[in-house]
Amino acid sequence: MRFANKVVIVTGGASGIGEAAVRRFAAEGASVVVADIRPDALARVVGDLGRDRHHGVEVDMLDPAAIDRMIDATLDRFGRIDTLVNNAGMGSFGRVTEIDLEHWRQVMGIDVDAVFWASRQAIPHLSRVGGSIVNVASASGMAADYGFAAYNAAKAAVLNLTRAMAIDHAPEIRVNAVSPGLTATPLATGLTGNPVIMAAYEPVLAMKRPADPSEIAGAIAFLASDDASYVNGHNLVVDGGMTAHTGQPNFSRLLGGASHLADAQSAVRR
Incomplete structure (x- = not known):
């Protein structure tokens, strides 16, 4: 049990990747503080896991005072924090000319500011136990997507904030990120x-399917564990090979067959 006697906070922990991470940590022995804005979802997840060892906290990640209460509630209940998983976030669609300032600030507030503030408030407690932070970023933070300006900018900020905290606060704690690709949340x-969208994804998903949230949770748990004791400032990409692709056409399809392959090799030699 890699997380026996450990206390883990997971923000956005009542659905999707966050819920999968909560269940993974709990299965490996941790006491988990499930932080989410939806009380009904919180009650479901914590009820499933058992209130004797786990705790739910209703948190609006746009509110620094609510984040403070999350940290305080964890310490009051368990007396320590070993891992903070900054998973809460929001998506966004629109070009710079199509989104307004309020929307931009909301995306930055949830996706970046909350990561900053939760980390700031947790680091003194993590430092006492040699703890860790895992930030859930995105493959969309590594390059640009059409029509996702705010989300691209926010997740890119999370990645470099991860690196900055990793070097600023080592060796007391480790800070890493996970960047999922398309995930079935x-x-x-x-x-x-959406069949049309999935058909458009087909050429770039090497694994020919989205990730299951449990597959992202496995990567989060690895980075939080002692198995990753010398991993710091790293962005672990969990996208089934999507970003391994250069973006060029699939020549295996276009040039299939022995005669076409010989022609292509001849062209390359020229």
């Missing part, structure tokens, strides 16, 4: 449940 149903 409730919030992504508009993508994964």
